[in-house]
Amino acid sequence: MLILPSARPARTAARNGHSTRVLIGNDFSEDVRTDRGWTGWWVQRIAWFAEDGDILVLPVRPEEDFLDYVTSSTGVRRESLTVVVPPAHAGSEGTLSPARLADPEFVEALELAVGEREVTHLSALWPDAAVARLAAALGVRDAMPGHGFVDQAGGVMVNSKSAFRTIAGGAGVPMPEGAVLVSPQVAEEAILDLLGGGPVMVKHDFLSGGRGNEILTTGETFRPIGARRVITVAGREDVRSYLRERWEWLTAGGRGRPVAERYVRDSSAFFSEFLLTDEGVELTGDGELLSAPYAVGQIMPSQGLEPEVLDGIVGGGRRLAEALHAIGYRGVLGPDAIVTPDREVLFTEYNGRVTGSTHIYGRIGGIVVGEGFGKDRIILERVWPEGWATTSFAAALAAVEGAGLRYDPATRTGVVLTNAFDGNNGVMYCIVAEDLASAWACDRALKPVFAIAGPAGSPARVPARP
Amino acid sequence: MLILPSARPARTAARNGHSTRVLIGNDFSEDVRTDRGWTGWWVQRIAWFAEDGDILVLPVRPEEDFLDYVTSSTGVRRESLTVVVPPAHAGSEGTLSPARLADPEFVEALELAVGEREVTHLSALWPDAAVARLAAALGVRDAMPGHGFVDQAGGVMVNSKSAFRTIAGGAGVPMPEGAVLVSPQVAEEAILDLLGGGPVMVKHDFLSGGRGNEILTTGETFRPIGARRVITVAGREDVRSYLRERWEWLTAGGRGRPVAERYVRDSSAFFSEFLLTDEGVELTGDGELLSAPYAVGQIMPSQGLEPEVLDGIVGGGRRLAEALHAIGYRGVLGPDAIVTPDREVLFTEYNGRVTGSTHIYGRIGGIVVGEGFGKDRIILERVWPEGWATTSFAAALAAVEGAGLRYDPATRTGVVLTNAFDGNNGVMYCIVAEDLASAWACDRALKPVFAIAGPAGSPARVPARP
Numbered sequence: 051m052l053i054l055p056s057a058r059p060a061r062t063a064a065r066n067g068h069s070t071r072v073l074i075g076n077d078f079s080e081d082v083r084t085d086r087g088w089t090g091w092w093v094q095r096i097a098w099f100a101e102d103g104d105i106l107v108l109p110v111r112p113e114e115d116f117l118d119y120v121t122s123s124t125g126v127r128r129e130s131l132t133v134v135v136p137p138a139h140a141g142s143e144g145t146l147s148p149a150r151l152a153d154p155e156f157v158e159a160l161e162l163a164v165g166e167r168e169v170t171h172l173s174a175l176w177p178d179a180a181v182a183r184l185a186a187a188l189g190v191r192d193a194m195p196g197h198g199f200v201d202q203a204g205g206v207m208v209n210s211k212s213a214f215r216t217i218a219g220g221a222g223v224p225m226p227e228g229a230v231l232v233s234p235q236v237a238e239e240a241i242l243d244l245l246g247g248g249p250v251m252v253k254h255d256f257l258s259g260g261r262g263n264e265i266l267t268t269g270e271t272f273r274p275i276g277a278r279r280v281i282t283v284a285g286r287e288d289v290r291s292y293l294r295e296r297w298e299w300l301t302a303g304g305r306g307r308p309v310a311e312r313y314v315r316d317s318s319a320f321f322s323e324f325l326l327t328d329e330g331v332e333l334t335g336d337g338e339l340l341s342a343p344y345a346v347g348q349i350m351p352s353q354g355l356e357p358e359v360l361d362g363i364v365g366g367g368r369r370l371a372e373a374l375h376a377i378g379y380r381g382v383l384g385p386d387a388i389v390t391p392d393r394e395v396l397f398t399e400y401n402g403r404v405t406g407s408t409h410i411y412g413r414i415g416g417i418v419v420g421e422g423f424g425k426d427r428i429i430l431e432r433v434w435p436e437g438w439a440t441t442s443f444a445a446a447l448a449a450v451e452g453a454g455l456r457y458d459p460a461t462r463t464g465v466v467l468t469n470a471f472d473g474n475n476g477v478m479y480c481i482v483a484e485d486l487a488s489a490w491a492c493d494r495a496l497k498p499v500f501a502i503a504g505p506a507g508s509p510a511r512v513p514a515r516p
Numbered sequence: 517m518l519i520l521p522s523a524r525p526a527r528t529a530a531r532n533g534h535s536t537r538v539l540i541g542n543d544f545s546e547d548v549r550t551d552r553g554w555t556g557w558w559v560q561r562i563a564w565f566a567e568d569g570d571i572l573v574l575p576v577r578p579e580e581d582f583l584d585y586v587t588s589s590t591g592v593r594r595e596s597l598t599v600v601v602p603p604a605h606a607g608s609e610g611t612l613s614p615a616r617l618a619d620p621e622f623v624e625a626l627e628l629a630v631g632e633r634e635v636t637h638l639s640a641l642w643p644d645a646a647v648a649r650l651a652a653a654l655g656v657r658d659a660m661p662g663h664g665f666v667d668q669a670g671g672v673m674v675n676s677k678s679a680f681r682t683i684a685g686g687a688g689v690p691m692p693e694g695a696v697l698v699s700p701q702v703a704e705e706a707i708l709d710l711l712g713g714g715p716v717m718v719k720h721d722f723l724s725g726g727r728g729n730e731i732l733t734t735g736e737t738f739r740p741i742g743a744r745r746v747i748t749v750a751g752r753e754d755v756r757s758y759l760r761e762r763w764e765w766l767t768a769g770g771r772g773r774p775v776a777e778r779y780v781r782d783s784s785a786f787f788s789e790f791l792l793t794d795e796g797v798e799l800t801g802d803g804e805l806l807s808a809p810y811a812v813g814q815i816m817p818s819q820g821l822e823p824e825v826l827d828g829i830v831g832g833g834r835r836l837a838e839a840l841h842a843i844g845y846r847g848v849l850g851p852d853a854i855v856t857p858d859r860e861v862l863f864t865e866y867n868g869r870v871t872g873s874t875h876i877y878g879r880i881g882g883i884v885v886g887e888g889f890g891k892d893r894i895i896l897e898r899v900w901p902e903g904w905a906t907t908s909f910a911a912a913l914a915a916v917e918g919a920g921l922r923y924d925p926a927t928r929t930g931v932v933l934t935n936a937f938d939g940n941n942g943v944m945y946c947i948v949a950e951d952l953a954s955a956w957a958c959d960r961a962l963k964p965v966f967a968i969a970g971p972a973g974s975p976a977r978v979p980a981r982p
Contacts, residue, residue: 199682203773232547303770378685379686
């Protein structure tokens, strides 16, 4: 659980050097995914949550230009922050693996960084059991909200699509018709049942952004949204052979249970987000998720929704947040829903972690934009587009500035860079504008700044809402 | 959720033929265990829950002598009950498999049995998704408490030792030190950590009665209680090779996550039980679980506990029940705890199903014994002892009667047979007595009635609290 704007802490104690917080820039736990070695830059967004006196734990040294930019944007003294990077371990240089977080040399360095100060808060982007063990090693269990839950693999439960379906079913939250696939036999029957009514989405328990989804169909072909591919199946034999081939992948090698659900075409996707603390459940934000077919951006807050549709998104999300609060989860919860062409709200997953939206609405919206965010200002966030290129954070910032598009506190509009250089060719960004049309206009104005001539550049890695 | 004595329903509507309930005598879902083909007799205990006009669904025709005995004990008119047995399917003759519960011929027979009556309640011994699908097929979803939760594999979550540890950790319920083993790598580290402090229990996610537990130790040898065996390991290599060999079994072929916990020697085991309804959480019973090393019997209610220890058992159990209530589970929840030699109460699992205790305290205690149960009468329940034999339910009843030990409503003491003939050599039974010493004396008096001469008979199957 990281501190959100509505609760920006009194900073006196930290400024006086009496207390500190430990913020851990981790990514998906290796307990559920091992495909995340590239995310060393992505987790640097944790800098947006920093306050004076904080200790940031990161898998790699953060990009100084980015850190300077963020702290000057949020009014935090860069020199008051301490960054601790555990010794690299072979195979997990880019991630805070359980082994790196347990490394005695790192624990000692962290203790040294804390010094005589009281640790008033310890949390991470992802609620990994390895973080709970670190809190115990430091003797600061009580500073970690929801420690007992996370220590016993709670992070898996609040980031699992199968657990989502169970708990959403229990909470009476509407979902696309579907089932939890506890075995290949159950999967075969459930998929065949659903196929009678149209295409079926099969989802990996833990992957995100559409990368764990595949659509099965008996005939129609169409462009998949939020899925890797469309597979045509003729009947039971095809479904069985699909499952035989994909079961190991769908279950992450036995780590999870996939789900199947009716695929509703021409839907849009929205999220709400909640902060769960010992005091209760607080709505912190909402927005729209854009996919083509994978995540390409977000709009915050949601625009143009009928009030009853927005109520459905927020109300259902709150019921899920309250259910997870009751079993001891503390932190950010982002339930996702689709809105169908019939304006039905159907929930599709929840994300129990600091998402790729939290820093945008919570810190850039809440602090950089301030009071007007969600009133006279909206944010369009963009994944780095294919065919655009830059060479570093500083180069991207200079280019934006040179084009006269950098966020201006006077007009409260313009481009905010949201993360460090991705090590490839991009820097994620968002646009603060009066309305969506102006935001897209600004986005178009960026194209000549970054688009590379000739054949499109190497495809960017696409991290949105990992 | 089956009806417990405190809520024995007004039976007028059923007696007038206006309504009925469907009670499904299933066993562990095939979703989590496939070792239960022998339980056709064990699930007949559902007869204890029957009320006038009910429909019982069973995997095999029930033993008529047993059904007569039970209904005359509970004051239910045998002729008002309908028993429906789905057509047998190869491989699941003894169990209500998903395929048998979905068999169109069965669904039709069940609809015929319901006739014009309203189905006011449908539930099962085990909250299987296949039961939720049956309720949907009958068009009586609303009659099944917690339908949405069970439909989305909620039964797995409320019968999983790994989910138990997550939710207990979140609810702040005390447990033996330990971890959820999400992968062999996590398992290796967690087990090595724990071995530093003594023997470690490794538990299969879903097996029961101690059959899914193995103890790892670095040296000491001892008689295991509540576990299959003790394995000596010298260090990391041995733990790794144990896990390599057993991982497939420990995870039920990828269906679950095992757990590891500190093994506390010389502990006793207790349970509390709760009924979770839309109205809330109600304590329904408690007792002691006897193992040597597997389950051999139970004492209800718990005897001789210090009030603060009993408070710990019931209070922690209630916190777990409230957590599961909040995520939508409805039905019976039986949390188990051990009491250590230091009188610490540590929770070890929960069972979200009608357990092997529910009919004993709830129906035999609550209805056959009545008001005095738990006040001037206790119950000692016994798994059929090794070396005893009988040939049928009728033979067992006659033998008990002949020995003058049959339960007598006048004295409110004696032997109650609790289930149908096990098809092998036994009939489970319990003893109603004024105190535990008298109960054990009665048990000893039964030995000459059933003990067979010469070498002990073939070992009885041991089902207690499956």
